[in-house]
Amino acid sequence: MTTATTSLDSARARTTAVLRRRGRRDLLKHLGLGVFVLLMLYPLIWMIVSSLKPDHLILTEPGLIPSEVTFDNFVAGWNALNRPFTVFFLNSLLVTVGSIIGNLFSCSLTAYALARLEFRMRGVYLAITLLSVMLPMHVLVIPQYIFFSQLDLVNTYYPLLIPKFLATDAFFIYLMVQFIRTIPRDLDRAAWIDGSGPFRTFWYVVLPLMRPALVTTTIFTFIWTWNDFFVPLIYLTSPKMFTVPVALNSMVDSETQGGVGMLFAMSLVSLLPVLIFFAIAQKQLIRGIATTGLK
């Protein structure tokens, strides 16, 4: 009896010891990770704090807690260029929403045909789509520019939007094809038997079931288009057409007249939509990267 209790006791003691050791190890891990997270996010925190400081303090006061808080940088920065940032935000919004609609429309049509319909050389179509993912845009951008400038479309949003409506973001086609393949074929077949043609089947059966893939496409199109700099830089030369990144860049060029604080403030503001999107859609976003390797 006594021996049984002691062995039980010692077993319990051993488990607690293991648990405590693991607890201590986890605590150390959390401590290390916490410091590392802080280090990683320090630049962003510094940006936020600096945007709230008067210019003369940003480069002299090292700490994170500002001795003087001001919103002047936001007000001054918003109007630092010849136009208020409202214009650039609306431009970016237009381009971003247009790109999302374009990608959802063109990629879902293409993906449905590639995943479900029977036609000759379907494999070749898929292979071409996959290969075009690898193609660096820099080989295409010069002829595209010449083409759009001959149509007199430089300084419009058509060069940014037309490619999206023509299923050229092959990443998303691939993503959607993979997704449609997981939808049971019986559902389409049932619709076929009920007399729906491919268009009705697509619209009423497959498209609603594709929601997760459509959400992922929306999120990534939003982030990529919002951050995109190269293509708007090439096509948009007139300041009233600038998207937010191009406007920000032009603020750097005219740095002499503006202060550092304004740059911080506007940089922060330009990231807000992406940050908000991230906060809302984190789960889908992480799942999207994990399953497809999108950035």
Place this chain on the structure above:
Amino acid sequence: MSKLHRQGGAAHVFLIPWWLGLVLVTAVPLIASLYLAFTDYNILSSPKFNGLENFERMFQDDYFWAAVRVTAVYVVVSIPLQLGFALLLALILDRGLRGLAFYRSAFYLPSLLGTSVAVAILWRQIFGDNGLVDRALSIFGLELGSWLQNPSLSLSTLIVLNVWTFGSPMVIFLAGLRQIPEELYEAVKVDGAGIVRQFTAVTIPLLTPIIFFNLILQTIGAFQTFTQAHVVSGGTGGPANSTLFYTLYIYQQGFTNFDMGYASALAWVLMAAIGLVTAVHFVLSRYWVFYGDD
């Protein structure tokens, strides 16, 4: 047969946008740029065929070689560091640590913002005169001044920026680690394998396909780095061409000098280089990537 025929007809209606995109946005520009690569073209007058002149010019062009060197150093240094951090953090976070979702998001955040103009501007301030880094180092008595004005340090700021975005490959590694069946660990534990042996016998071999995937993806992306280099150097690629990334040089030739023939030739060399590096990776992968069944 008639049903197949009907489906084929419908398929081509569904594929109209794709066809237009393939022809107008991809194929025709691809052929056009290949043609332009062998011409002298400044957009105002029509292109003049000049044979291999553009490619001969590259050999003599110091800026071209600077761009090749900068891009190569960037790829070779930053990719292993970035993937190393990604793998390390994924391994630390894997095994049922509490707060995984928080850490994952926190580490992923830089990847989300890393290619934006805003972060490039932030980087200018961090590594600039009296910036965060300058001040931190001055505590230790190191007076390096602005890293961005220093040709031997400026590229490293962009390498740091790329390493900072290790979150997206990390998320892919985490997903890969989840796929490793627990039985395999149990099996080697029964054989008396310790932590290290488990790691080298199970984790790493089973993760090699994911490592390979990340390597290809990040390498192709790194070759095409543009925004950061443009913003940090104010579009010049300076000081002393130390941040003249290859795509920045294409941009300068094509859209600042409007030397579009030469820019097209440069772009084709880039594409060939990316293709070659990718092909070499695929060949080498036979020796180190482990695909379960064979």
